[in-house]
Amino acid sequence: MKLASLKNHTRDGQLVVVSRDLRHAASAAHIAPTLQHAIDHWADVLPALQALYAQLNEGKAPGTIAFDAAAAASPLPRAYQWLDGSAYLSHVELVRKARGAAMPQEFLKDPLMYQGSSDYFTGPLDPVLVASEDWGVDLEAEIAVITDDVPMLCTPEEAARHVKLVMILNDTSLRHIIPAELNKGFGFLNGKGVTAFSPVAVTPDELGDAWDGRKLNLPLTVHVNNAKLGSPSAGTDMYFDFPALISHAAKTRPLGAGTVIGSGTVSNHDRSAGFCCISEARAMETVELGEPKTPFFAFGDRVRVEMFDAAGRSIFGAIDQQVLQYAR
């Protein structure tokens, strides 16, 4: 099943079911007005949503409209929790190597994860608004899951059952702000921009064999200004899988329904697959050439993040954003 939230006069958008081919949508307002409402009452609303999805794919849903990603907000236009892991250690390793630092051994035992800003997410085709190019504006292309209620001390085995929806995302990162901020010791705040998720969120069954219950085994493709930056496999080198990330987050407290958990930048040890952030390309250039060549974003640049199934069909729709100057 594929779900989206169309922009409307409210902050949470209107829940729609989207056809498998992403061409059509039907309002699910009579079942659940918003995606947060649906995830708050998942077991209760799932059968009716699934029935509507089946109707829609058969061309029989009443009030079917064309699905326009430009009219979509992020599936959760705002969320009560957004936790972003850093599960691809090749990303951590490469970025640290470029500044001459080794990766601490404890990073192999305990996932890196930070509490991210979730008070609003932009739509998949909305601009990335930043006040200055000097912030070092970068993308981070990732996979994320949405959970229902997760109890404290949830084991990884149990955590797998709490994955209800899967998305892809662009976590805008401000590279020239991050180092000083992290040095203060309290994590990211000013160093992250507003996150954008894919037009649709999908249930794991929609991913077929590509979802193994723990991770998503497909490449994630990133273009910057129509040039491919990379398409590393999201199923390769994910050192901490989603159940491990969820279990880590729930070590000392429960997680509320609608918690979004991110994988961190998808990254492979095999660098020939390219990159899901500019920073890794620059780190690689620094290691190989002595200095970075690929620039961070300038105003007007575009970034596109998408995932295709084995048959080449877009699963989540594209995140396609232009970096623009914020003016008050």
Add this chain to the structure above:
Amino acid sequence: MKLASLKNHTRDGQLVVVSRDLRHAASAAHIAPTLQHAIDHWADVLPALQALYAQLNEGKAPGTIAFDAAAAASPLPRAYQWLDGSAYLSHVELVRKARGAAMPQEFLKDPLMYQGSSDYFTGPLDPVLVASEDWGVDLEAEIAVITDDVPMLCTPEEAARHVKLVMILNDTSLRHIIPAELNKGFGFLNGKGVTAFSPVAVTPDELGDAWDGRKLNLPLTVHVNNAKLGSPSAGTDMYFDFPALISHAAKTRPLGAGTVIGSGTVSNHDRSAGFCCISEARAMETVELGEPKTPFFAFGDRVRVEMFDAAGRSIFGAIDQQVLQYAR
């Protein structure tokens, strides 16, 4: 005006207006079903809420009920954003001094602030549930404000206008988990428990002269097992005031309505006022006696946080929690 959310069958509770003396309440459901809804539409709903509050204080509100803090959730039972500052540098200084570390000079220029967990807050009289006493369970008594929409690049002067409500809180902190977690560099996640806010949130006008538009000039009183731990003044030694904290948070992105911004543990350079967390008492003992004497919480311990006006009346109602063992 004083507002609370009574627990009901929903995750967001039911909005009520509470009388100035905290004795009575009247449903505000016909004006706004939840506090989040009210803050999403603040200018629209404020006149009707204020009129109901005036009626309630005159004993004329229809359907008036007794206000029972035990039936209250946190004013926002869950929020889209919880940002906790560390604005009392005497807290930072003392805790660092106990481990032989000086306070970096840049802490005087740029506020410490972390993105906290907001997917659910416990009610003011709900237990603090932790799995182990070995976590080093501590309180942090703080002041917090709730903002409406704050634009990116908001100046401190402008930020003052975005403070809509004020609360007090207990930010449960797990002292034996925090050091290793902060060393990883991504901030707090497992090191913080579930936060509890006061029974009511109040508009700044309710605080009279004690609210100077930037900070709250009254002592915050903490008891542990009926013994006073301290009552430092929240208006003294607050190095970064609320407008400065809001402006800091909005440096690279806007803040959505309902953002909660905390002061960090209230702390005075004059140690005779006592402490708003056990950790500071232990740090003081370490500096003066060579080792800490005050234990962290054991199961069964109680913590009470309250603020009284100049006439000795409780402003927000008490946060009164018992530390209990979490069992799955």
